[in-house]
Amino acid sequence: MYSLHYLFGKDVQNPASAITVSSLDLYSPDKGYGFVIEKNRRSQELLQIPELNSAFEPWYWLNSEDISILNQSEDGIFITKSDLYHMEDWPIPLHFKVKLSTSGNYTVSLNLKNVGNTASPIWIFTGRRRLMFYTQTFPVSSELHQTFTINISDIIPRSKTSVYTDNTLDIVIISQANIALCQLDITSSPTLxxxxxxxxxxxxxxxxxxxxxxxxxxxxxxxxxxxxxxxxxxxxxxxxxxxxxxxxxxxxxxxxxxxxxxxxxxxxxxxxxxxxxxxxxxxxxxxxxxxxxxxxxxxxxxxxxxxxxxxxxxxxxxxxxxxxxxxxxxxxxxxxxxxxxxxxxxxxxxxxxxxxxxxxxxxxxxxxxxxxxxxxxxxxxxxxxxxxxxxxxxxxxxxxxxxxxxxxxxxxxxxxxxxxxxSPPSHYIDRNQSNHTVAFTDIEDCKDKDIIISLASKGIISDRETLFRPNDLIIRIEVLEWIIKAIGFVPMNVYNDYYSDVIGHEWYAGTVEVAHQNGIVDAFLTQKALFHPSMPVTTEELISFLINSYKCRKPLHTTFTHTGIELDNVSSFAFNAILSAFEIGLITFPFDPHEKLTRSQAACYIQKLITLLQ
The missing domain is CATH 3.40.50.1110 (SGNH hydrolase)
Known part of the structure; x- marks a missing residue:
């Protein structure tokens, strides 16, 4: 029967069958065991594929930072983190990795000890971040022994097309306290x-x-x-x-x-x-x-x-x-x-x-x-x-x-x-926003250039073409596509033939389906089963789309206190939407409800909606 035994304490008595591990032992395929921290993760491509590892990765703005500090006590090895600007209450993983002879089923036993001076919750994960154990309080100086049976198998990772061999075991301990990994025993269990x-x-x-x-x-x-x-x-x-x-x-x-x-x-x-x-x-x-x-x-x-x-x-x-x-x-x-x-x-x-x-x-x-x-x-x-x-x-x-x-x-x-x-630090945001480029060649002098670029960087506005056409009138199907992406509605490639002027093979049929399923477009605007996908959009129409979408994501608690606001020109279908938009700060008065909006103006309204939902 295949088995491995690891001991992690300083100056521990080493049985002949056990491997003693120090805080300097970082994982590599040649070594066959060790801890995974930012240093060796950055240098080994396979350690950067979540499905082949513990599936814990640094926040993207910390990819170049060294966060994890391995420490060794008489009892075992624990982890502490370097000073972080605003995440001091969030723990980091103690991640130990072992290369096994083959994939399959294994029995894993581990011993832990709280060697710090504070009690804390503890999470234990194995493999690709599978939860095995949780307790709300792990007292100071207390010890814990846990046994799990786990599976290791080959996998096709995300964005890959071929099968990757996986014969490695990943153990992760998460806690705010100094929880030491003291002993780890692994035994093959092929009959489970x-x-x-x-x-x-x-x-x-x-x-x-x-x-x-x-x-x-x-x-x-x-x-x-x-x-x-x-x-x-x-x-x-x-x-x-x-x-x-x-x-x-x-x-x-x-x-x-x-x-x-x-x-x-x-x-x-x-x-x-x-x-x-x-x-x-x-x-x-x-x-x-x-x-x-x-x-x-x-x-x-x-x-x-x-x-x-x-x-x-x-x-x-x-x-x-x-x-x-x-x-x-x-x-x-x-x-x-x-x-x-x-x-x-x-x-x-x-x-x-x-x-x-x-x-x-x-x-x-x-x-x-x-x-x-x-x-x-x-x-x-x-x-x-x-x-x-x-x-x-x-x-x-x-x-x-x-x-x-x-x-x-x-x-x-x-x-x-x-x-x-x-949130990442402000200098990181500025650096990455300034590096984002779009293909548009006609927005250099547009006062809303930054908003257009921001929406394009989020994938809300497609920048696959060279012209944005900021001063062109926006049509109904275009603005609905932006709204659906901004709100995060579930996309569809299915269309159920609700409207006589939209047929299933049109590129925008899925957008119409999503708009219909989520009640974005008021029924007044689709009378006689006509959707009018190419009709220019007025301010009141766009506001009604935005408020209907907002309500799918966040309750509106408007009081409709509109003393002194001129609403005589607002169409009845948009009346409550306009009031709601005013109260949440989506629009200000005066405005022309029947003005046909440009693509640039519509982009500004979309950005306001995103901000209000954050």
Whole structure:
């Protein structure tokens, strides 16, 4: 049986079978073990691929900085960080990496000790940032022994097209306290069963930045699921951002799982978020066909498929009602489950109820800041807890799952504080903004040049052409495309033929679909089933688009105190939108509601909206 033993204390007695590690031991493939900090991460290309490592990376403005300081005590090795300008309360990872003889299933045991003078919460992750352990308080001088069973497997990393061999184990300890890694034992466990996961970005092992905050970390529920499992089964997550039920196979991810499957292994499957953007993967057509094929093939290998309905988004309409964009796909999953007699976990219903109970604003702390699709670590843990509780009802899995939520985890799952992303230092922002160039050759003398460049740098305005045409009138479809990108509405390549003057093959049909789904355009402006995509946009029309979009992301608490404001010229459909825009500072009076706006003027309004939503 293959095994490795590491000791980390200073002057520790070294059994013949153990490897003693010092704070100077940085990982390299030749050495085969060591710590990963900024210094060796910058010098080794493979350490910069999140999926082949711990998936912890410095914040982008800290890439050239040395943050981590390794320290060695008599008990073990712990990490401290250099002085940072405003993130002193956010911890950094102690990351130890080991090269193993092969991929597969392993049993990992580690000993930790708090060698500092403060108690603190502690997180333990393995592999691609999979949560294995959390406790709210790790007292001073206390010791901790934990054992996990983990899977290491080959993977096709993000933006890569070929399979990368991965036979390395990553251990990460996160804490504000000085938590020393004292001992690590690794033993191959090839006979353990494996639970594989197939899915998209809402399921995948997301990377994060450090110094670490769970609220500022993208998270798929698949990477939180190991926390709820006892040793004895291993989880192998092959979900990836951007995948559909079709591309999971065509891009090679399914083949990795299929070759490894053994009798009695499990496969959790959740798709839909990207399928819904493609006409041929409609819920009751291509999507159903692809999922059904997976079920049949997995059963031929003796594996047990389990369907998961798609995670709901925190999407709302301007009238305050919940906007369910995935209900057809959830219902299709349920139909497949009934027809094929496959276990089903209705995550869509659970997450939708969770979001509707909390409401738009109180759901935001469970999602990555300014994102309405992807959970953060708090939300990922919340969804994984539900998945685990449902898996416990599957008889062959019940003995592996420990989904009892104690007070510590309950407090972690109840997040009330709004979370903001940290900002880079001002000199970094200035340096990078000044370096951004656009192809436009006609904005040099435009007074709104900086706003246009800023929107182009964010991808809101396309700069693939050389002319921006700042003084041309903007048309309805152009400004809606900008708004959809600025707000972050879910893009669509599907169009359901709502309007007689928009046909499915037009480049902007998906934009019309998104505008319709989210109630951006007032019904008054689309009478007789006409969308008027090429019509110039007036001020009051744009304001109504912007306010309708704003309300999908943030509640409006306007009092409509408009004493002295001249509104006689405002059309009835735009009246309340104009008042709301005035009260939140989107417009000032006087203004001409019927003025046809230029592209430059529209860009300024878009920038104001972005600022108001931050």
């Amino acid at each position: 069963p494996t639970l594989y996961i197939a899915g998209d970005s809402t399921v995948t092992d997301q990377s994060t930045s450090y110094p670490y905050h769970p609220g500022c970390s993208y998270c798929g529920w698949g990477q939180m699921l190991p926390f709820f499992f006892k040793p004895g089964i291993c989880i192998s997550n092959h979900a990836h951002s951007g995948l559909t039920s079709e591309t999971f196979r065509s891009e090679g991810h399914y083949d990795i799982i299929y070759k490894l499957l053994r009798l009695g292994d499990f496969v959790l499957i959740q798709f839909a978020h990207n399928d819904q953007k493609l006409p041929h993967l409609a819920a009751y057509k291509g999507y159903t066909e692809k999922l059904t094929n997976y079920i049949h093939e997995l059963r031929l290998k003796g594996a047990i498929p389990i369907l998961v309905t798609p995670l709901a988004r925190n999407t709302w309409l301007g009238d305050g009602s919940y906007n369910d964009l995935l209900i057809d796909y959830a219902n299709a999953c349920i139909q497949i489950s009934l027809k094929e007699h496959v276990p089903l976990i209705d995550l869509h219903q659970f997450s939708k109820s969770f979001i509707k109970t909390h409401g738009l604003e109180n759901s935001k702390p469970y999602f990555f800041p300014n994102d309405y699709t992807h959970t953060n670590d708090y939300g990922g843990l919340q969804m994984a807890s539900y998945i685990a509780s449902e898996l416990k009802h599957i008889s062959s899995l019940e003995n592996f799952i420990s989904c009892t939520i104690d007070n510590e985890i309950r407090s972690l799952l109840q997040v009330t504080q709004m979370i903001k992303l940290p």
